[in-house]
Amino acid sequence: MCGIIGYVGTKNAVDVIFNGLNKLEYRGYDSAGIAIVTSKNKLLIKKSIGKVDNLKKKIEKYPIFANIGIGHTRWATHGKSSKKNAHPHVDHKKNIALVHNGVIENYSELKKDLKKSGCKFISETDTEVIVHLIKKNYTYSLFNAVRKTLNVLTGSYALGILYKNEPDRIVCVKQDSPLIIGVGNNENFIASDISAILPYTRDMIFLENGDIAEITMDKIIIKDVKNNIKIRQIKNIKLKIIDVKKNGYNHFMLKEIFEQPSIVENILKDKIINDKDNKVLINEFKIKGNDIINVSNIYIVACGTSYHSGLVAKFLFEKFVKIPTEVDFASEFKYRDPILKKESLVIIISQSGETADTLSSLRIAKNKGCKTIAICNVVGSFISREATYVLYTHCGVEKSVASTKSFVGQLTILYMLVLEFLIKREIFGNYEIKKYIKELVKIPSKISEFLKETKSVTKIAEIFKNKKNCLYLGRHINYPIALEGALKLKEISYIHAEGYAAGEMKHGPIALIDKSMPVVVIAVESKIYQKIISNIEEARARGGIIIAIASKFDKEIIHKSDHVIYVPRVNEFISPFLTVIPLQLLAYYIAVLRGCNIDQPRNLAKSVTVE
Numbered sequence: 007m008c009g010i011i012g013y014v015g016t017k018n019a020v021d022v023i024f025n026g027l028n029k030l031e032y033r034g035y036d037s038a039g040i041a042i043v044t045s046k047n048k049l050l051i052k053k054s055i056g057k058v059d060n061l062k063k064k065i066e067k068y069p070i071f072a073n074i075g076i077g078h079t080r081w082a083t084h085g086k087s088s089k090k091n092a093h094p095h096v097d098h099k100k101n102i103a104l105v106h107n108g109v110i111e112n113y114s115e116l117k118k119d120l121k122k123s124g125c126k127f128i129s130e131t132d133t134e135v136i137v138h139l140i141k142k143n144y145t146y147s148l149f150n151a152v153r154k155t156l157n158v159l160t161g162s163y164a165l166g167i168l169y170k171n172e173p174d175r176i177v178c179v180k181q182d183s184p185l186i187i188g189v190g191n192n193e194n195f196i197a198s199d200i201s202a203i204l205p206y207t208r209d210m211i212f213l214e215n216g217d218i219a220e221i222t223m224d225k226i227i228i229k230d231v232k233n234n235i236k237i238r239q240i241k242n243i244k245l246k247i248i249d250v251k252k253n254g255y256n257h258f259m260l261k262e263i264f265e266q267p268s269i270v271e272n273i274l275k276d277k278i279i280n281d282k283d284n285k286v287l288i289n290e291f292k293i294k295g296n297d298i299i300n301v302s303n304i305y306i307v308a309c310g311t312s313y314h315s316g317l318v319a320k321f322l323f324e325k326f327v328k329i330p331t332e333v334d335f336a337s338e339f340k341y342r343d344p345i346l347k348k349e350s351l352v353i354i355i356s357q358s359g360e361t362a363d364t365l366s367s368l369r370i371a372k373n374k375g376c377k378t379i380a381i382c383n384v385v386g387s388f389i390s391r392e393a394t395y396v397l398y399t400h401c402g403v404e405k406s407v408a409s410t411k412s413f414v415g416q417l418t419i420l421y422m423l424v425l426e427f428l429i430k431r432e433i434f435g436n437y438e439i440k441k442y443i444k445e446l447v448k449i450p451s452k453i454s455e456f457l458k459e460t461k462s463v464t465k466i467a468e469i470f471k472n473k474k475n476c477l478y479l480g481r482h483i484n485y486p487i488a489l490e491g492a493l494k495l496k497e498i499s500y501i502h503a504e505g506y507a508a509g510e511m512k513h514g515p516i517a518l519i520d521k522s523m524p525v526v527v528i529a530v531e532s533k534i535y536q537k538i539i540s541n542i543e544e545a546r547a548r549g550g551i552i553i554a555i556a557s558k559f560d561k562e563i564i565h566k567s568d569h570v571i572y573v574p575r576v577n578e579f580i581s582p583f584l585t586v587i588p589l590q591l592l593a594y595y596i597a598v599l600r601g602c603n604i605d606q607p608r609n610l611a612k613s614v615t616v617e
């Protein structure tokens with residue numbers, strides 16, 4: 007995680023760095039720092055804990071100007087969020103400054119050796135060893151000192167380095183953490199991602215692993231660790247600059263929840279077409295027929311909320327397409343030697359397209375010769391560029407760290423992908439395709455219907471805002487929604503919540519239930535409705551306070567529960583679209599009442615780029 011940026015040119019580097027850091031804050035916001043070389047050849051470092059704006063306010067009191075500088079926004083891996091652990095880190099003479107995104111895995115041994123040779127450490131970070139090593143390896147050029155240093159580093163790192171005695175250049179390195187160079191006119195940039203420098207240039211170089219670059223205002227030299235020149239293409243990025251606003255909502259999360267009907271509608275509009283004979287066709291995902299027909303089994307790999315959308319898809323692939331489907335956390339998949347055959351299809355789901363574990367899982371699948379489909383939201387992200395096929399959710403920028411609209415976007419794409427399989431494998435004829443689509447097209451208006459009247463949710467939020475724990479139960483296709491509801495509550499309100507398969511509760515978690523325990527149960531119409539009712543009875547018998555998510559017009563549920571949130575009636579197989587919305591809102595309103603930071607909850611980052 008962490009975001010890094012660097013600038014050399016004729017503008018004020020401080021302004022460019024702050025603009026960039028604001029864009030990079032989704033990668034972490036534990037602390038921020040900048041280093042510049044002033045016109046008097048002084049290396050000036052400023053750091054602050056917390057958000058980038060804290061640092062900005064501090065600096066605004068004493069404005070500074072420089073033509074070169076580097077900046078960092080941190081998500082703490084080694085060492086707590088503190089000023090001394092904030093980047094940039096410096097050598098003991100404060101001549102070299104360095105920013106880092108990634109993890110140095112062998113930092114303990116390196117630190118031990120450096121300490122033996124008299125080196126004094128200021129921070130608890132893994133990063134600080136790098137700057138001391140560069141200092142130690144320096145003879146005549148920063149570039150060569152960095153090159154030499156890389157030989158002993160293990161782990162992932164994107165680095166930006168500034169040396170006051172070579173005040174016209176930044177040296178940067180990429181190894182398993184993203185880094186791009188922005189090519190400008192009499193100015194050049196480095197950044198963790200495009201968005202940070204897009205207002206200044208559209209010409210970008212995507213550095214590859216092992217690349218070391220030296221940038222001055224008019225020159226870019228890229229080499230490898232053996233000093234061989236590397237030629238990298240300059241790509242012109244066509245992306246629009248989107249300045250995302252709250253549009254009158256108090257938080258991005260709420261705005262994004264309310265965007266969900268139009269997200270589903272747009273995906274469906276884009277994917278479903280009627281030909282002139284009024285036959286329903288799917289606007290192809292451009293996946294080759296054979297890459298669908300020959301699939302023997304499916305692995306869906308993702309993290310967090312994206313993993314939950316994968317769990318819903320498992321039900322669909324197995325129920326309709328009859329393909330064995332496994333869903334794995336990316337962090338588990340990559341270390342457990344999954345049995346991948348050439349005919350195994352690996353579906354990678356990631357909003358950001360950048361999650362480190364998900365990206366390395368994709369690479370494992372590719373190395374084993376599997377076809378891969380990436381479902382991403384961020385266009386041009388690493389995962390989207392490396393997969394065999396990419397299906398974009400086109401949800402627009404998701405600013406809130408807690409994912410909502412990207413989940414519903416992923417679900418919509420997955421439901422369409424399942425349909426693509428059903429058509430290509432000739433499981434569905436035209437009649438069944440139409441029937442399937444008929445259900446899907448109801449989703450936007452049903453979500454809107456629910457969002458028009460959310461009083462029941464705010465009322466329940468008020469009652470439960472001070473609880474310490476909460477259980478979420480669901481079964482079958484709504485089991486993943488119970489997990490997602492619990493995740494939302496945990497991450498933004500800091501209330502401990504457990505998502506559980508309702509039938510599994512009596513095998514342990516039921517011991518947690520007493521009269522103070524809220525139990526949110528997804529109990530919409532389905533073929534297992536009566537089973538869920540039995541689970542509600544079991545929880546009630548132990549004193550649990552039942553909050554049911556039920557289908558409108560369900561007359562039985564009110565007698566079985568303490569509180570009910572009714573959602574519009576839909577076919578069971580699309581019910582996750584409806585059941586997740588009240589759970590997102592419940593978490594939101596509880597977090598608001600508790601005074602939490604909704605869009606940037608503590609300890610989190612939007613993109614998890616470390617393993």
Ligand code: AGP
Nearest residue numbers: 310311312356357358361408409
């Ligand atoms: C969800 O609210 C979380 N912020 C988190 O679990 C997220 O879904 C996870 O980190 C995966 O991110 P990705 O979809 O960008 O890969």
